[in-house]
Amino acid sequence: MSESPPSVPALNNRTLDATSGGQLETPGYDRARIEPAVVHFGVGGFHRAHQEVYFDHLAELGFTRWGVIGVGMRRPEMGEVLDAQDNLFTVVERDGEDSTAKVIGSMVEYLLLAEDRTAVERRLADPRIRLVTLTITADGYVLPDGPCAGADSVFGVIVDALDRRRRAHQAPFTVLSCDNLPDSAAAARAATATLAGRRDPALARWIQERVSFPGSMVDRITPATSPGDRDEVEEDFHVGDRWPVITEPFTQWVIEDDFCNDRPPLDRVGALFVHDVAPYKLIKSRLLNGVHCALGYVGYLAGHRTTDQAMSDPAVAGFVERLMRAEIAPLLPPDVPGMDPYAYCDTVLERLRNPSIGDRLARLCRRGSTKVPDYLLPSLHAAYAQERPRARLALAVAAWLRYLRGTDLDGAPIDVQDARAGELREAARRGGDDPGPLLALRDVFGGLADDAGSVAVLRGALAGAFADGSTLRAALAAPDRLALPRPLEPHEHP
Ligand SMILES: NC(=O)c1ccc[n+]([C@@H]2O[C@H](COP(=O)([O-])OP(=O)(O)OC[C@H]3O[C@@H](n4cnc5c(N)ncnc54)[C@H](O)[C@@H]3O)[C@@H](O)[C@H]2O)c1
Ligand SMILES: O=P(O)(O)OC[C@@H](O)[C@@H](O)[C@H](O)[C@H](O)CO
Structure with missing residues (x-):
């Protein structure tokens, strides 16, 4: 300064x-x-x-x-x-x-x-x-x-x-x-x-x-x-x-x-x-830090560079709101004194829309190999275990996998700030539309490879959601469709 x-x-x-x-x-x-x-x-x-x-x-x-x-x-x-x-x-x-x-x-x-x-x-x-x-x-x-x-x-x-x-x-x-x-x-x-x-x-x-x-x-x-x-x-x-x-x-x-x-x-x-801070930390980390990760990767790939820019894009804001209310909040304890998960969603959404603090998405995107396993993947694993909706959680993770290739949707380079950036980029590029090489890193992804429903969304997203801004916005609006079996090509019919 x-x-x-x-x-x-x-x-x-x-x-x-x-x-x-x-x-x-x-x-x-x-x-x-x-x-x-x-x-x-x-x-x-x-x-x-x-x-x-x-x-x-x-x-x-x-x-x-x-x-x-x-x-x-x-x-x-x-x-x-x-x-x-x-x-x-x-x-x-x-x-x-x-x-x-x-x-x-x-x-x-x-x-x-x-x-x-x-x-x-x-x-x-x-x-x-x-x-x-x-x-x-x-x-x-x-x-x-x-x-x-x-x-x-x-x-x-x-x-x-x-x-x-x-x-x-x-x-x-x-x-x-x-x-x-x-x-x-x-x-x-x-x-x-x-x-x-x-x-x-x-x-x-x-x-x-x-x-x-x-x-x-x-x-x-x-x-x-x-x-x-x-x-x-x-x-x-x-x-x-x-x-x-x-x-x-x-x-x-x-x-x-x-x-x-x-x-x-x-x-x-x-x-x-x-007496015990754990439930407060759980709600904050899943609904703020986990959502920060999702907003960072999705927003960056959608062409935005700050949180308020991303939140003024209706496709991104609608995705984030449904991710929080429909997929993450129902997994959280409802009876923590002074911290109702749905009321906290309202507050966080309002804070993310604050147009004047200029929080850069790059700050939210850094250190993904630590933050995604700590804050975003636990919701996906819990939703799988409880058989709850998780297509948006999976799409947010897919955005991270795509981000890790180190180029945005226009081919411009991304500076991936992560202690494991080299290893993750190599696996992301080698896999292409196949999340397999990244999911094989079980110290990062845990058992995600075993969750066939989420893997289908990851595959669908990598193959179809990140072609350009309009495919991404279509996926954000209807992430469930990513998991539908693709129509068979003529030569594949039995
Ligand atoms: N910025 C936020 O919105 C926010 C909110 C809640 C919690 N936090 C947490 O607060 C901490 C600091 O964040 P910040 O935004 O002030 O970042 P910052 O970059 O402004 O400050 C980071 C501080 O950590 C020190 N540091 C970095 N690496 C270190 C190491 N290996 N050993 C010892 N010290 C080291 C730096 O010297 C610096 O003083 C982080 O853990 C962050 O997650 C930040
Ligand atoms: O600080 P990090 O890199 O762990 O995470 C980035 C942000 O999600 C984080 O700093 C939040 O702004 C903060 O946790 C809000 O209280």
Whole structure:
């Protein structure tokens, strides 16, 4: 992100008064009084649009003992911006024509792990730190093999810090993952236990007995900030923020009530503490993340590049709505307090139509080999097991298989962003209209090859739905027809 022109004050503590007023809300509390209690790893767009906003609201209510120390991983850009801005940044909520902005003041310090591990370790040893939160993406939970490997990962740092606390007879901190993983708490616990076990069995036992890893469901659609967004924020709100965050008004945070060292009063600012987060995560991941996958691949092949563009195409929007209401929602638990699957469909559809956050389909399409098995295929497998309709689920998967060939319907190249892109592209191209070579990858597709009904839709779609925009739109309107046996050619008649 570039420097702001001199006419607009650059955002920092000194210019806050000049910046405030008009449309822009600024911290109403004295930032000097905020004490750190949270160390957060992975200061990307989502953390700033979600968890920081909750902690900022707490400070607005007078809870000043829940400040956040942000820790970045490798890339120095975010640190340079936050350093120049006294760790202030702007969160802009956009909904159609409406747009509101708030400068967030809850981050008290930012450190880059790659450059200043010792400082991160010192902060984690501070008994005031009672909570560690994570948004490090699914890749951050993958540990290298080897008896001493992984020490430089986030979990290596966490294990070091817990060991120091154990030796100093101090209380540990809670580890709260806010990443989109089917069971992010279990993933965080397993990575911590693995590294602790490699180091010292007594430490591993202490962690197992003393440290809590609450599950959580996080939800707020947050695209990557573009340079155009930055300029618009400067123009609309007269604030020289070099890296604002654009997000939607909707936000949700459901957290298991399992904290080993104090609990932030997040229920005072809209979060929900529950005994078991699993059903909330299930509904969100199937109806939002699974649908994001479907919309990404179908929308991209239909020629669109953002969610709102795709949702203003009646063929795509109608497909997505029926996919959600007729095929996915009936598979979900109907009695989760505060989260009715059909009401959630309404909300998600409205959010996907939001014309002003500019969420790019490429963001939804990346990492398909992780996300499709986690979020879309489970609905297809469940529909098969329960003998429920599944033609739209199968067509969405077919769109992914077609996308994996690496060219769109006009033959233009697609940048398939996936750790397994090479292997998947090779199988997609080798198979052509036959999904067999891809379905043979059972670590991705599970037993989908055994579901003859879905395989028929996949074959029908690959052979007929992706010839051009009109065949795709016809398939989206009537996906059941894809599975009909094709008419026999004259020479095939018995
Ligand atoms: N953007 C959203 O709409 C949204 C909503 C809910 C949850 N999430 C989840 O939040 C997480 C972050 O997403 P984001 O949109 O902020 O992305 P982002 O690209 O803005 O930030 C990603 C962060 O993860 C860190 N990271 C990447 N690879 C890592 C690794 N191997 N080890 C440690 N850290 C690593 C990066 O340094 C960066 O700070 C993801 O797990 C995402 O699924 C995002
Ligand atoms: O972040 P990913 O790559 O796992 O998934 C992309 C989006 O589906 C996701 O970020 C959603 O926007 C988010 O989960 C909404 O809460």
